[in-house]
Amino acid sequence: xxxxxxxxxxxxxxxxxxxxxxxxxxxxxxxxxxxxxxxxxxxxxxxxxxxxxxxxxxxxxxxxxxxxxxxxxxxxxxxxxxxxxxxxxxxxxxxxxxxxxxxxxxxxxxxxxxxxxxxxxxxxxxxxxxxxxxxxxxxxxxxxxxxxxxxxxxxxxxxxxxxxxxxxxxxxxxxxxxxxxxxxxxxxxxxxxxxxxxxxxxxxxxxxxxxxxxxxxxxxxxxxxxxxxxxxxxxxxxxxxxxxxxxxxxxxxxxxxxxxxxxxxxxxxxxxxxxxxxxxxxxxxxxxxxxxxxxxxxxxxxxxxxxxxxxxxxxxxxxxxxxxxxxxxxxxxxxxxxxxxxxxxxxxxx
Numbered sequence: 001x002x003x004x005x006x007x008x009x010x011x012x013x014x015x016x017x018x019x020x021x022x023x024x025x026x027x028x029x030x031x032x033x034x035x036x037x038x039x040x041x042x043x044x045x046x047x048x049x050x051x052x053x054x055x056x057x058x059x060x061x062x063x064x065x066x067x068x069x070x071x072x073x074x075x076x077x078x079x080x081x082x083x084x085x086x087x088x089x090x091x092x093x094x095x096x097x098x099x100x101x102x103x104x105x106x107x108x109x110x111x112x113x114x115x116x117x118x119x120x121x122x123x124x125x126x127x128x129x130x131x132x133x134x135x136x137x138x139x140x141x142x143x144x145x146x147x148x149x150x151x152x153x154x155x156x157x158x159x160x161x162x163x164x165x166x167x168x169x170x171x172x173x174x175x176x177x178x179x180x181x182x183x184x185x186x187x188x189x190x191x192x193x194x195x196x197x198x199x200x201x202x203x204x205x206x207x208x209x210x211x212x213x214x215x216x217x218x219x220x221x222x223x224x225x226x227x228x229x230x231x232x233x234x235x236x237x238x239x240x241x242x243x244x245x246x247x248x249x250x251x252x253x254x255x256x257x258x259x260x261x262x263x264x265x266x267x268x269x270x271x272x273x274x275x276x277x278x279x280x281x282x283x284x285x286x287x288x289x290x291x292x293x294x295x296x297x298x299x300x301x302x303x304x305x306x307x308x309x310x311x312x313x314x315x316x317x318x319x320x321x322x323x324x325x326x327x328x329x330x331x332x333x334x335x336x337x338x339x340x341x342x343x344x345x346x347x348x349x350x
Contacts, residue, residue: 006040006076006078007040007132007133007134007135008037008038008039008040008076008132009078010132011037011038011127011132012038012039012060014127015027015038015050015123015124015127016050016057016058016060018095018120018123018127019050019052019058019095019120020052020056020057020058022095022118022120022123023093024052024091024093024094024095024118024120025051025052025090025091025092025093025094026049026050026051026052026089026090026091026094026095027049027050027094027095027096027120028047028048028049028050028089028094028095028096028108029047029048029049029050029097029124030046030047030048030096030097030100030104031097031099031100031124032044032046033128033292033293033294034048034097034124034125034128035047035048036221036293037124037127037128037292037293038124038127039062039072039075039076039079040075040076041062041068041071041072041075041076042221043064043067043068043071043072045064045065045067045068045084046062046063046064046068046084047062047063047064047084047087048060048061048062048063049061049063049087049089050095051089051090051091052091059080060079060080061079061080061081061082062076062079062080062081062082063081063082063083063084063086063087064081064083064084065083065084065085066083069081091115092114092115092116093115093116093118094112094115094116094117094118095117095118095119095120095123096108096117096118096119096120097119097120097121097124098119098121099121105117125297125298126298128290128292128293128297128298129290129297129298129299129307129310129313130310130311130312130313131292131312131313131314132312135222135292136312136314136336138219138220138221138222139222139223139224139291139292139314139334139336139345140336140345141219141220142178142182142216142217142218142219142220142222142223142224143224143225143226143334143345143346144345144347145177145178145217145219145224146215146216146217146224146225146226146346147226147346147347147348148177149170149173149174149177149178149215149217150170150213150215150226150228150348151348152173153166153169153170153173153213154230156169157169157205157211157230158207159205159206159207159208160204160205160206160207161204161205162200162201162202162203162204162205163187163188163189163192163198163200163201163202163203163205164187164200164201164202166187166200166205166211166213167185167186167187167200170185170187170213170215171185174215174217174218177217178217178218178219179217179218179219179220179221180217180218181215181216181217181218182216182217182218182223182224182225182295183216183223183225183295184199185200185213185214185215186198186199186200186212186213186214186215187200187211187212187213188200188211188212188213188328189203189204189205189209189210189211190203190209190210190211190327191325191326191327191328192328193210193211193212193229193322193327193328193329193330194322194323194324194325194326194327194328195322195328196284196285196320196322196328196330197214208232208233208234209232210229210230210231210232210235210239210327210329211229211230212227212228212229212328212329212330213227213228213229213230214226214227214330214332215227216291216295221293222292222293223291223292223293223294223295224291224334225291225295225316225332225334226332226333226334226346226348227318227330227331227332228331228332228348228350229243229329229330229331229350231243238323238326238327239327239329242279242321242323242327242329243329245273245274245277245279245321246274246319246320246321246329246330246331247331247350248273249269249270249271249273249274249319250270250317250318250319250331250332250333250350252269252270252273253266253269253270253287253317253319254317254333254335254342254344256269257309257315257317257335257337257341257342258309258337258340258341258342259308259309259310259311259337259338259339259340260308260309261308261309262305262306262307262308262309263299263300263301263302263305263306263307263308263309263315264302264303264304264305264306266287266301266309267286267287267288267301267302267303267305268303270287270317270319271283271287271303271319273319274319274321279321282321282322282323283319283320283321283322284322285320286300286301286302286303287301287302287317287318287319288300288301288315288316288317288318288332289301289315289316290313290314290315291314291315291316291334292314299313299315301315301316301317309337310337311337311338311339312336312337313336313337314334314335314336314337314345315334315335315337316332316333316334316335317332317333317335318330318331318332318333319331331350332346333345333346333350334346
C-alpha cells in the first residue's frame with residue numbers, strides 16, 4: 001500500500017528508523033492515541049509491536065482482541081493482526097512508553113526479566129507533533145466548528161444564567177454538531193476568571209461582568225481549542241489595560257511564530273511583553289501546547305523548551321494575566337506552523 005493510500009505509512013516508516021537508530025531489538029506501543037497516530041486505528045485494547053529483522057527493518061504486528069479485528073482489517077489492511085493473548089516480542093533492548101501504567105510495566109518486566117526496557121515515549125510524541133495533511137484538515141475543520149459553536153452559544157447567553165447553564169449550552173451544541181467536548185468547557189464569570197482552570201459553578205452572570213470561556217469541540221476524532229472573552233460594554237480601566245496587554249502578547253507571539261524558532265523563544269516573546277508591563281508573576285502557565293488526537297500534545301510551548309518549530313505543527317498561543325479576587329484574561333488561538341510563518345486557525349473575533 002502506497003503512502004497516498006495509507007497516510008500513516010510515512011509515520012510508521014519514521015518510527016522504524018527510530019527503532020533502528022536507537023539500536024533497539026524491538027519496541028511496543030500501547031497508548032491508544034499513539035497507536036492511532038501510527039496506524040489510524042482507534043481502539044482501547046491494542047499493542048503495536050515492532051521487531052527488528054535480519055535485514056535491518058522491522059516486522060510490524062498489531063495485537064488486539066476479537067472485537068477490533070474487523071476494524072483493523074478495514075482501516076489498516078497492510079498490518080499483520082494477531083490475537084492479544086499471543087502477544088510476544090524478543091530482544092535484549094526493547095522500547096516502551098514510560099506513560100504506560102505501572103501495573104503493565106511490572107508485567108513486562110516479569111515476563112521479560114533479562115530485557116532492558118528503553119523509554120521511547122519522546123520519539124512517538126515527536127512524530128505525532130508534525131501532522132499529516134489529512135490530520136491538518138481535520139484539525140482545521142474542528143477549530144472552524146469550535147468558532148461556529150462559540151458564535152451560536154453567545155447568542156443564547158442571557159443575564160441571570162449561571163456558569164453551569166452557559167457551559168451546558170456549549171456542551172449541547174458540541175454534541176449536536178460534533179463529537180462532544182475535547183475537554184470540559186471552562187466558563188468563568190467576573191473574578192472567577194482569575195482561576196486559570198475554573199470549574200463552572202452556580203455563579204450568576206448579571207449580563208455586565210466579563211466572562212472568560214475556554215472551549216474545544218471534538219470532530220472526526222481530533223480536538224480543537226480556543227479561549228475568548230465577553231468584554232463588558234463599560235469595562236473598568238484595569239480590565240481594559242489587562243485585556244489590551246494580553247491581546248498584544250497574543251498577537252506578537254503569532255507574528256513571531258515560524259519554523260526554526262524554538263518553543264522556548266516563542267514563549268519568551270509573549271512573556272516579556274507581560275513582564276515588561278509589571279504582570280509577569282500573574283502569567284504562571286506556558287504560552288501553549290500542541291493539539292491533535294489529544295487536547296494536550298507535543299510540543300509544549302514553554303520556558304526553556306528547545307523543541308524547534310516545524311511546518312505541520314499545530315500549537316496554541318494563549319497568554320493570560322490573572323489577578324486573584326479581581327479578574328482574569330486569557331486569549332487563545334490555534335495556529336499551524338507553515339513554511340514561512342504560521343496560519344491562525346481560530347476565526348472568532350477577539
